[in-house]
Amino acid sequence: MSTPLAHIVDDDEAIRDALTWLFRTREVASAEWSSAEEFLAAWQPDWRGCIVLDIRMREMSGLECFDVLQEQGNTLPVIFLTGHGDVPMAVGALKKGAFDFLEKPFEDNALVDVVIRALAKDAKRQASQASQASVANHLALLTPREQEVMNLVLAGKFNKVIADELNISMRTVEVHRARVFEKMGVRSAVELAQLLAPSREKGSGSSGEH
Amino acid sequence: MSTPLAHIVDDDEAIRDALTWLFRTREVASAEWSSAEEFLAAWQPDWRGCIVLDIRMREMSGLECFDVLQEQGNTLPVIFLTGHGDVPMAVGALKKGAFDFLEKPFEDNALVDVVIRALAKDAKRQASQASQASVANHLALLTPREQEVMNLVLAGKFNKVIADELNISMRTVEVHRARVFEKMGVRSAVELAQLLAPSREKGSGSSGEH
DNA sequence: GACTCAATTGTGGTCATCCGCAGTGTGGAA
DNA sequence: TTCCACACTGCGGATGACCACAATTGAGTC
Structure with missing residues (x-):
């Protein structure tokens, strides 16, 4: 640096x-x-x-x-x-x-x-x-399945529904969910949503806005 | 218009x-x-x-x-x-x-x-x-107490903790919480966090960024 | 004084989340 | 082949979230 x-x-x-x-x-x-x-x-x-x-x-x-x-x-x-x-x-x-x-x-x-x-x-x-890069780094630590589950969690869906959509058991969803929280350093879905909300806005334009 | x-x-x-x-x-x-x-x-x-x-x-x-x-x-x-x-x-x-x-x-x-x-x-x-104005309007419908509870919910705190901090019973927190969700038109704390995240970024600067 | 609204509380129950314990199967790396 | 990361699953219990029903208090309005 x-x-x-x-x-x-x-x-x-x-x-x-x-x-x-x-x-x-x-x-x-x-x-x-x-x-x-x-x-x-x-x-x-x-x-x-x-x-x-x-x-x-x-x-x-x-x-x-x-x-x-x-x-x-x-x-x-x-x-x-x-x-x-x-x-x-x-x-x-x-x-x-x-x-x-x-x-x-x-x-x-x-x-x-x-x-x-x-x-x-x-x-x-x-x-x-x-700070955004730090979030991205943490995000990169997630396995594909974990990211999948995370997105559904952020969509506000119940573990039950997520399990259904992914054709896996609720228990597995819980495990992924817990790992996501752990890896992202948060303790609830709310914190996760707030952590990811800024970077999830579409179009991270750099400068020329005209 | x-x-x-x-x-x-x-x-x-x-x-x-x-x-x-x-x-x-x-x-x-x-x-x-x-x-x-x-x-x-x-x-x-x-x-x-x-x-x-x-x-x-x-x-x-x-x-x-x-x-x-x-x-x-x-x-x-x-x-x-x-x-x-x-x-x-x-x-x-x-x-x-x-x-x-x-x-x-x-x-x-x-x-x-x-x-x-x-x-x-x-x-x-x-x-x-x-869309931001719409959110602000909904926010304005909340009573002071409801906003207070909402902020603590967004801080990821449990109802029990919120009840403690506000010196009220858990049941009351639940009621406020439900009213917040209802008035804001969401069905979970996650949705609420996502709805409010964009407008919660500090500094809604209009144009001159130099 | 009747009425409305915000704030408050309790009971009891259902559903969801979180977690420890225990275990299976697969594919890649050492 | 052995080891490991990843995905997956079941059981049972503790805890939290949500809800219907039922009610009290105080402030402000008509």
Whole structure:
């Protein structure tokens, strides 16, 4: 598990140096990448933090880099920097899920504020995702039969009915049911329902809701 | 309950006429408003549809109008139109929850597409909100004591424990419990937990997530 | 004062859940 | 072949949930 970093992706060394210095003085941990390609090659899905991405770069542009990242399941907030962006570009970026879009020249304070908010957002997302992942892990420990029984339990059916539908005895259902509770770390069907309810909402959409 | 309308808010009659004509040919129902003030005076929280809002207007600007609307709990998607918007303006609007931000001149098709997506989004939101509102209504039918018991039931506690905590007899808890199930239209604690789980997530944030 | 509603309680019974004990059968891994 | 995970089953008992019947009290209304 990596520590949260503000990843600076810019092919202009002067800007990278300036941003690194800026972040260091504000006690924001950061990393530098001199091109989109370099960053993409290193990027890992489990990274924490945010991305400060220059749009105009020599090879791959920031926008292209962003698209690749999103396709690969990136969840880090992306803050675009640009010298001469136009409105459609900014609108498009935000609608695709970018966190912010800043035009140069910008105030140091403005950028740091945005980065801090982005880091906070990622921390939040990370926390909520961790609990969901934990549930998923527990769920994976269930045998197929146990999952089957669990679903019927969550449907509010009596053990008797479940036994009937699965053509097994009530006693067997009870055993599966008990194992499900044990493995999921709950002590009643109600707790189970509450534990699973959030993740059972359909469509766990990531960002672009337009 | 009003029918879904694309509300055109613009003080330029020529543009209103053009948009009205455009929407009519695309079978999108619309309404015209010649100023932000006029629209705000008429606006009702239960309106369906979307808002096409010109930014540059004589008295109140589209951005100001938008702020007022959001404060009053507007949920309709807002599409901004502008002749000469700048990037910070667009970014700010989107981050405050605007649905889209189009610069004139725009393609008729582009605007209609955006409006149709906005209408679809509102329809979706409306549907999900309706079911939540229904749950809330049922919840409001519960007496204070019943809600108290319900919460303890949802905490997975036994009737005996609940009786203890409330200093009442088990029998009374059973009665409250039965009334809760009846009023909420469910037949088991599991169903109740599932019914309430979505709305029990903290923070029913409306739009601006930044 | 009659009436309604929320909250309360008891009795006695049925049905469901939970659990320990004890055991069978199958298929895959060591 | 032995071991193990998984699925399956029966018995019996303790405990919890649910329900019909029957009733009391206090607050607020008509």
